[in-house]
Amino acid sequence: MKFRELGIKGAYEIVPQQHGDPRGMFMEWYRFDRLAEVVGHPLNLAQANLSVSERGVVRGIHFADVPPGQAKYVTCVRGAVLDVVVDLRVGSPTFGHWEGVRLDDVDRRAVYLPEGLGHGFCALSDGATLSYLCSATYNPAGEHALHPLDPGLGIDWPAEVPLLSSRDEAAPSLADALASGLLPRYDACLEFTESLREG
Template sequence: MKIRPLSIEGAFEITPVVHGDPRGSFTEWVRFDKLAEVVGHPVTMMQGNLSVSAKGVVRGIHYADVPPGQAKYVTCARGSALDVVVDLRTGSPTFGLWEGVVLDDTSRRAVYLAEGLGHGFCALDDDTIMTYLVSTTYNPGAEHGIHPLDPDLAIDWPTDTPLLSGKDIAAPFLADARGNLPA
């Protein structure tokens, strides 16, 4: 397993070893002990989520109040997606910047993002299945979003016609969310 830091502090790309033979493949897709060595603290996950999306669906940019925040470990079980991490921490030197990693069912890469970072993705195939392990359980009063098509973020989504949820369409732009962002 290779763990590589992304350009945004607290975000990492994880590339597991995929063992294949004529029967199929086997992958150890998460090792929290190894991740803890890199991030410098124990990684505890409290809930698992799964989404199924059609090609061109954009989900996010989502984040949770800090504290406690919500760290995420995200991978693609089927299909492929451009997974995006956005730095929403107002005191961070990379505030407002984003980085994307293609996650798919071949490489089995994953992304870990720390509390205070925003997350979203765009499905590149129909029936793309994304799995998320998260450090806190769902708390609707602490969950927030930034409009994924915010021109100030300028995320290069790989679709000409993104399909968004009503919640994501109604999300504020980054400039309008300033008083509600993590520090």
């Protein structure tokens, strides 16, 4: 298992080691101890999600209030997606930047994103199935979205006509969310991460 930090501080791409033979394949897709070693604290597992999307579906950009936020460990167990991480932490050196990682059922990579970052993806195949491990349970009052097609984000989605949920279609732009004070602050996110390390 290899970890590579993305251009957005605190977010990682994880490449597992696959062991295959004529019977099939085995791998460790998540290791509590290895992740904690890299990010400096354990990922508290509070909820696991599974989503299935048809080709061209775009979900996101979703994020949660910090604290407590919601860290995620995401992998694609069927098909393929372009997984997107967006830095929404006001004051971060990479605020507003995004990075995409292809997740699929061939290389079986995963992405870890800490509290305060935005997350979304575009399904590259029919029946693309994502599995998420989350550090906090779903809290409707503290969960938010940005419009994934916002030119202010400038995400290059690989879909001719992206299919969005009504929630994502109605979500504000990055500029509007910033002006309304909806976005997490970088210093608060760092402070929260430090509390996890100390705890």
